[in-house]
Every structure is written in C-alpha cells, then in structure tokens.
Amino acid sequence: MTNTTSSTPINRDAHALRLAYKINESAALIGVSHQTIRRAITRGDIRVSRKTRHVLVPRAELERFIAA
Secondary structure, three states, rough: OOOOOOOOOOHHHHHHHHEOOOOHHHHHHHOOOOHHHHHHHHHOOOOOOOOOOOOOOEEEHHHHHOOO
C-alpha cells in the first residue's frame, strides 16, 4: 500500500475558499512575514476577529490591505 498523505502537497486552492485565516496563514497567503501582519493589526490597518481562541483575519480584510 502507498501512503499518499505524507507526500501530498498543501492545496492552496482550499485556503481560497475560507472566510478567515490565522495570522501565520494570512502571512503565507500574501507573502509577508507574520510580524508584518501583527504590525498591521496593531496599527489598525487590518481588522481581526478575536471571538474564538485564535485571532482570525477575514479574507475581505486581506484583500482590502493588499489593494491599499
């Protein structure tokens, strides 16, 4: 038997369907460091949701941040 789970690449298209991302995921999606995302949050350039255990960045906020 072959084990395909260990050699399967990460599907970035699956990330595009999500409504919000964790900070590290957000950084990877737009090609910046997690510190850049954190600084933008601190400055108020990116609004986040803290209603869960994780800080979540809405996809719309990432799109707005990139467009600016």
